[in-house]
Amino acid sequence: MPESRAEKGMATLRRLFGSSVGGTPLPPAFAQMTVEHLFGEVWQRPGLALEERSLVTCAVLVALGREAEQKIHFRGARNLGISREKLDELLLHIAHYAGWPVAVSALRVLDEVWRTMDGEAK
Amino acid sequence: MPESRAEKGMATLRRLFGSSVGGTPLPPAFAQMTVEHLFGEVWQRPGLALEERSLVTCAVLVALGREAEQKIHFRGARNLGISREKLDELLLHIAHYAGWPVAVSALRVLDEVWRTMDGEAK
Amino acid sequence: MPESRAEKGMATLRRLFGSSVGGTPLPPAFAQMTVEHLFGEVWQRPGLALEERSLVTCAVLVALGREAEQKIHFRGARNLGISREKLDELLLHIAHYAGWPVAVSALRVLDEVWRTMDGEAK
Amino acid sequence: MPESRAEKGMATLRRLFGSSVGGTPLPPAFAQMTVEHLFGEVWQRPGLALEERSLVTCAVLVALGREAEQKIHFRGARNLGISREKLDELLLHIAHYAGWPVAVSALRVLDEVWRTMDGEAK
Amino acid sequence: MPESRAEKGMATLRRLFGSSVGGTPLPPAFAQMTVEHLFGEVWQRPGLALEERSLVTCAVLVALGREAEQKIHFRGARNLGISREKLDELLLHIAHYAGWPVAVSALRVLDEVWRTMDGEAK
Amino acid sequence: MPESRAEKGMATLRRLFGSSVGGTPLPPAFAQMTVEHLFGEVWQRPGLALEERSLVTCAVLVALGREAEQKIHFRGARNLGISREKLDELLLHIAHYAGWPVAVSALRVLDEVWRTMDGEAK
Numbered sequence: 001m002p003e004s005r006a007e008k009g010m011a012t013l014r015r016l017f018g019s020s021v022g023g024t025p026l027p028p029a030f031a032q033m034t035v036e037h038l039f040g041e042v043w044q045r046p047g048l049a050l051e052e053r054s055l056v057t058c059a060v061l062v063a064l065g066r067e068a069e070q071k072i073h074f075r076g077a078r079n080l081g082i083s084r085e086k087l088d089e090l091l092l093h094i095a096h097y098a099g100w101p102v103a104v105s106a107l108r109v110l111d112e113v114w115r116t117m118d119g120e121a122k
Numbered sequence: 123m124p125e126s127r128a129e130k131g132m133a134t135l136r137r138l139f140g141s142s143v144g145g146t147p148l149p150p151a152f153a154q155m156t157v158e159h160l161f162g163e164v165w166q167r168p169g170l171a172l173e174e175r176s177l178v179t180c181a182v183l184v185a186l187g188r189e190a191e192q193k194i195h196f197r198g199a200r201n202l203g204i205s206r207e208k209l210d211e212l213l214l215h216i217a218h219y220a221g222w223p224v225a226v227s228a229l230r231v232l233d234e235v236w237r238t239m240d241g242e243a244k
Numbered sequence: 245m246p247e248s249r250a251e252k253g254m255a256t257l258r259r260l261f262g263s264s265v266g267g268t269p270l271p272p273a274f275a276q277m278t279v280e281h282l283f284g285e286v287w288q289r290p291g292l293a294l295e296e297r298s299l300v301t302c303a304v305l306v307a308l309g310r311e312a313e314q315k316i317h318f319r320g321a322r323n324l325g326i327s328r329e330k331l332d333e334l335l336l337h338i339a340h341y342a343g344w345p346v347a348v349s350a351l352r353v354l355d356e357v358w359r360t361m362d363g364e365a366k
Numbered sequence: 367m368p369e370s371r372a373e374k375g376m377a378t379l380r381r382l383f384g385s386s387v388g389g390t391p392l393p394p395a396f397a398q399m400t401v402e403h404l405f406g407e408v409w410q411r412p413g414l415a416l417e418e419r420s421l422v423t424c425a426v427l428v429a430l431g432r433e434a435e436q437k438i439h440f441r442g443a444r445n446l447g448i449s450r451e452k453l454d455e456l457l458l459h460i461a462h463y464a465g466w467p468v469a470v471s472a473l474r475v476l477d478e479v480w481r482t483m484d485g486e487a488k
Numbered sequence: 489m490p491e492s493r494a495e496k497g498m499a500t501l502r503r504l505f506g507s508s509v510g511g512t513p514l515p516p517a518f519a520q521m522t523v524e525h526l527f528g529e530v531w532q533r534p535g536l537a538l539e540e541r542s543l544v545t546c547a548v549l550v551a552l553g554r555e556a557e558q559k560i561h562f563r564g565a566r567n568l569g570i571s572r573e574k575l576d577e578l579l580l581h582i583a584h585y586a587g588w589p590v591a592v593s594a595l596r597v598l599d600e601v602w603r604t605m606d607g608e609a610k
Numbered sequence: 611m612p613e614s615r616a617e618k619g620m621a622t623l624r625r626l627f628g629s630s631v632g633g634t635p636l637p638p639a640f641a642q643m644t645v646e647h648l649f650g651e652v653w654q655r656p657g658l659a660l661e662e663r664s665l666v667t668c669a670v671l672v673a674l675g676r677e678a679e680q681k682i683h684f685r686g687a688r689n690l691g692i693s694r695e696k697l698d699e700l701l702l703h704i705a706h707y708a709g710w711p712v713a714v715s716a717l718r719v720l721d722e723v724w725r726t727m728d729g730e731a732k
Binding site for chain 1: 160164165167168169170174175177178179181182183185186207208210211212214215216218219220
Binding site for chain 5: 648652653655656657658662663665666667669670671673674695696698699700702703704706707708
């Protein structure tokens with residue numbers, strides 16, 4: 001029996017963000033579009049593996065300096081098994097394509113996410 | 123006998139861009155830093171595979187709307203064996219994180235690169 | 245009998261862009277998402293009138309310097325009856341919030357769109 | 367008797383921001399240019415209604431991710447009678463033209479502004 | 489007898505751009521604001537020397553990737569006596585703060601401006 | 611006896627940031643590249659004086675809205691003897707090339723840096 005887009009979306013969100021799904025409470029229409037369209041359809045598509053989507057999303061968020069969203073997707077990356085070393089390397093690489101400042105600011109966010117998740121793991 | 127940074131850089135550039143290495147002629151100091159530091163050191167580092175660096179570079183260039191550089195790195199991606207389908211999917215994904223317009227503009231560049239390289243392949 | 249999202253999307257596209265619907269040919273999945281989700285769902289929602297969506301879209305494209313898409317949406321704005329004077333004023337206003345350069349570049353695009361459409365009108 | 371640019375600017379500022387006019391104390395020349403040129407001249411011009419200028423300003427600030435200024439102009443929008451529903455819809459629309467992350471971050475700011483102003487209204 | 493803002497603005501424009509003053513024809517209100525406010529007031533203020541304003545303007549246009557305006561202000565920089573070597577160095581520096589791609593694209597513009605002006609000098 | 615790149619980099623960092631060198635702790639490879647390549651090589655190059663590099667770096671950070679890095683480089687500018695008046699003027703100028711919002715936000719950072727350093731000077 002095929003899952004609905006909403007079910008697929010919630011499954012992707014749980015896979016990426018675990019029990020911390022939630023974050024900013026969105027207005028109903030925006031929340032629905034985020035779950036059904038973005039996580040239930042876009043993130044479910046073939047062509048890019050889930051780990052690739054996560055890495056690429058982190059890359060875009062770093063390059064654009066979107067720090068609040070980095071916090072969420074660095075967590076998602078770690079939950080998918082992407083290593084701290086790989087993310088450090090990602091930031092060093094992006095420093096050369098979007099400038100040192102976005103990379104240094106992202107490192108601060110990454111450090112904070114890692115420390116928080118280390119604390120949760122205990 | 124260890125290769126110099128310049129040799130490593132030229133090897134990476136040939137691997138990515140083949141005979142079309144060159145593009146904009148840079149002033150000497152900038153050219154040297156690009157070959158030795160960017161392609162001879164950063165792109166050579168462990169932690170991210172060459173294909174991952176290519177995909178992530180394309181992602182950043184799309185998100186930031188850097189169309190001239192997209193032309194070069196989409197070519198690099200194809201030379202590394204990254205499929206058109208994967209790049210199409212990359213753009214669809216990024217449309218949601220950096221907006222439709224950068225993705226649509228990148229598609230135009232991608233189409234042009236693919237057609238040019240199809241022509242070269244004959 | 246309710247229209248499908250695809251029908252609604254095509255109607256919005258025709259309303260905005262008339263016979264010039266098309267532009268960049270997108271890969272099938274991206275084209276479908278653009279017609280059904282973006283123009284068939286987002287642009288159809290209540291809360292913002294069509295003219296307001298058009299004006300706001302132009303504003304965002306100007307502020308971000310997305311000139312290829314400005315070409316399309318300035319055309320859309322004119323087709324909805326938004327005057328040249330209003331768009332000139334929009335650019336002057338945005339010059340102060342995103343800088344003179346994006347406004348001046350957008351003026352060049354706006355001029356070109358207007359001249360093209362003046363020609364078509366004959 | 368014609369008002370001076372400074373008087374017009376202060377009137378626009380009071381209309382938009384009420385008693386909370388002020389915000390960051392600017393150096394004298396910058397403060398004067400902001401009051402006289404930006405609010406006393408640009409915002410006073412015909413061609414765009416005050417509500418349209420407010421909506422368009424909010425759109426630009428969201429697309430560019432300027433959160434500190436969003437705080438001020440979301441307040442201005444509410445003071446002009448623009449509804450929360452309209453601003454929610456604005457963000458959902460812009461998510462598709464500048465990416466989900468700027469829209470989600472703007473929603474956080476919007477929520478905070480609304481809660482603060484609800485508190486003040488009591 | 490004090491000069492008007494319009495006279496000062498035209499003088500600054502001639503100083504920077506010589507006989508090529510003009511570029512995009514702006515709508516009247518925008519043209520007037522550009523001459524009187526931007527070049528007749530802002531560029532005339534003490535605190536930053538004209539050469540510093542030119543260098544800083546080039547830096548901002550490079551970092552933001554505003555290539556059409558770079559064409560104008562690189563010309564202005566050369567007319568003020570800023571050397572090609574200094575501008576090359578500027579781009580190399582900015583490559584590290586805003587990414588390689590904006591610097592490489594700006595180099596292309598800079599090359600073109602220099603070649604054009606070399607031709608005019610004959 | 612020639613200094614190493616690392617020694618030159620540390621000297622530049624001390625010159626700019628004094629005892630507050632440090633900031634975000636970077637991963638080892640990133641820290642090394644920052645000291646040796648960015649501050650030991652790029653910032654050491656002829657063609658732009660140290661004060662010009664500082665001013666231009668501040669300009670880029672303001673235009674791009676990189677507030678965390680502004681905090682560091684406004685401090686560096688003051689340590690090099692660049693006056694508050696010059697930096698205020700820089701922001702007013704950039705307001706016209708990158709928009710009012712980045713300038714106003716940078717003023718907040720500049721105020722804070724100045725107050726902190728005034729306190730340290732006692």
